[in-house]
Amino acid sequence: MHQLAAGNKPELSASIVVVEKLVKRFGHFTALSDVNLSVGAGEKIVLCGPSGSGKSTLIRCINHIEKHDGGRIVVDGVELTDRMTDVNSIRREVGMVFQSFNLFPHLSIVENCMLAPMKVRGLSRAEAQERAIGLLRKVRIHDQADKYPGQLSGGQQQRVAIARALCMQPKIMLFDEPTSALDPEMVKEVLDTMVELARDGMTMVCVTHEMGFAREIADRVVFMDRGTIVEEADPETFFRAPCTERAKDFLGQIIH
Amino acid sequence: MNSLDFSIALQAWPYLWSGLLFSLALTAVAFVVGLVLGTCLALVQHFEVPVIGRLVRGYVALMRSIPLILVLFWFFFLVPIVLGHLGGNGRPVPIGATWTAFITFGLFEAAYYSEIIRVGLRAVNRGQFEACQALALSTFDTYRSVILPQVLRVASPIILSQTIILFQDTSLVYVLSLTDLLGAASKLAQLNGRLVEMYLVIAVVYLAISSAASQCVASLRKRYAIAGMRR
Ligand SMILES: Nc1ncnc2c1ncn2[C@@H]1O[C@H](COP(=O)(O)OP(=O)(O)OP(=O)(O)O)[C@@H](O)[C@H]1O
Ligand SMILES: [Mg+2]
Numbered sequence: 333m334h335q336l337a338a339g340n341k342p343e344l345s346a347s348i349v350v351v352e353k354l355v356k357r358f359g360h361f362t363a364l365s366d367v368n369l370s371v372g373a374g375e376k377i378v379l380c381g382p383s384g385s386g387k388s389t390l391i392r393c394i395n396h397i398e399k400h401d402g403g404r405i406v407v408d409g410v411e412l413t414d415r416m417t418d419v420n421s422i423r424r425e426v427g428m429v430f431q432s433f434n435l436f437p438h439l440s441i442v443e444n445c446m447l448a449p450m451k452v453r454g455l456s457r458a459e460a461q462e463r464a465i466g467l468l469r470k471v472r473i474h475d476q477a478d479k480y481p482g483q484l485s486g487g488q489q490q491r492v493a494i495a496r497a498l499c500m501q502p503k504i505m506l507f508d509e510p511t512s513a514l515d516p517e518m519v520k521e522v523l524d525t526m527v528e529l530a531r532d533g534m535t536m537v538c539v540t541h542e543m544g545f546a547r548e549i550a551d552r553v554v555f556m557d558r559g560t561i562v563e564e565a566d567p568e569t570f571f572r573a574p575c576t577e578r579a580k581d582f583l584g585q586i587i588h
Numbered sequence: 589m590n591s592l593d594f595s596i597a598l599q600a601w602p603y604l605w606s607g608l609l610f611s612l613a614l615t616a617v618a619f620v621v622g623l624v625l626g627t628c629l630a631l632v633q634h635f636e637v638p639v640i641g642r643l644v645r646g647y648v649a650l651m652r653s654i655p656l657i658l659v660l661f662w663f664f665f666l667v668p669i670v671l672g673h674l675g676g677n678g679r680p681v682p683i684g685a686t687w688t689a690f691i692t693f694g695l696f697e698a699a700y701y702s703e704i705i706r707v708g709l710r711a712v713n714r715g716q717f718e719a720c721q722a723l724a725l726s727t728f729d730t731y732r733s734v735i736l737p738q739v740l741r742v743a744s745p746i747i748l749s750q751t752i753i754l755f756q757d758t759s760l761v762y763v764l765s766l767t768d769l770l771g772a773a774s775k776l777a778q779l780n781g782r783l784v785e786m787y788l789v790i791a792v793v794y795l796a797i798s799s800a801a802s803q804c805v806a807s808l809r810k811r812y813a814i815a816g817m818r819r
Binding site: 395396397420421423424426427428430432434435436437438447448451452496497500 | 716723738741
């Protein structure tokens, strides 16, 4: 399925993302050290951990919005390196949803969804529009297609952001706290959309503290603290009986 | 002095009109050249292109710190000499007052517009750039389709006021012996002695054009306003 460079280990072939011994520094501060993670096709991973533990940094390294300083990241069979000439060939396959939506305010909802497929995937206007409307329908917001982002509620904007990412037909979706900027009554509509996406078989890495969501869809919960992965388990085990003190403290805090 | 007699201005209208057309043409060319070039200068600084970025910064600072009238003199006397040296024989190549005016205004306004755009670029939320990266948009598409349209919209009131100033500044071409609206009025006033009438008439023309421009931009803004967009 994936084309692997000679010398890659065979067990990588089933994974869409492989992270090995990842190091990321900001100046003298080490934000990630020795992070190892692999995400199989169709797998759903929930990343959690205290503020500043490096969750955002980790997923931002996966689509090279942050450049790592050590270790390896292989996405869809291609290693991310500084010398890589076409980082966009990887970004095309990796969708990302941000905490603050980051919709383009000067474009209508449907145009937000059409821009990248036309510019990057080379779709015609008509094709891009058809795809956009289809995915907006899927997130149940197609009746707002001609409005502008500023006219929608936060929950609606975030669903548009999900549709916009899906319009690129990515192989994996990254979510960075997609519900934490939302008013409580809008959290559910976004989570429902994500659950549906998970049921459709999308590979997902989600940074979120929504434990109900994690229980429902996660194959694995990965707990990070101070720039490393401290614990990994299936959600049932992790929430019921975390092994480490740090995870216990963390769960104690977020339940309140 | 006799009572006011505006019929003078009416008789002189063709001459005033040709002056006005020159002012408008100079404004239009300087606006287009200045905005396009200014956007490029702003991007060069924004990308911190080595060496060139610093040169551009120096150029913008220089243009913004000296009066336009001085720049007009410089270009009128310097450009022919530079062209002469480039041509090889060292003899000045006169380019004429009209060309001097168009080139100078374009280059001068570029400095002002570039500063407006540069500040606008810095004001764009970082999340917009990250969203473009995440969607695999090329740098070119990012700026053309996402960043610059937002910058130009936000900066349009300042761009407009700069352009109205530009329109008024076109009167400085009198130092090159060119005749714009104000120049035409001055010459007529000296000939017929009707200073008050002439200057009143053209003041009204300036006022009408500037406020028409403001009105026009305001209605464009209303029409193209981005629904729900703050700012
Ligand atoms: N651009 C940056 N420059 C300097 N330090 C940074 C930068 N981005 C992140 N950091 C630091 O790296 C550490 C990890 O940040 P990160 O945003 O990944 O944490 P997080 O786990 O996502 O936290 P949160 O739950 O608050 O979003 C933090 O200490 C943060 O201050
Ligand atoms: Mg974060």
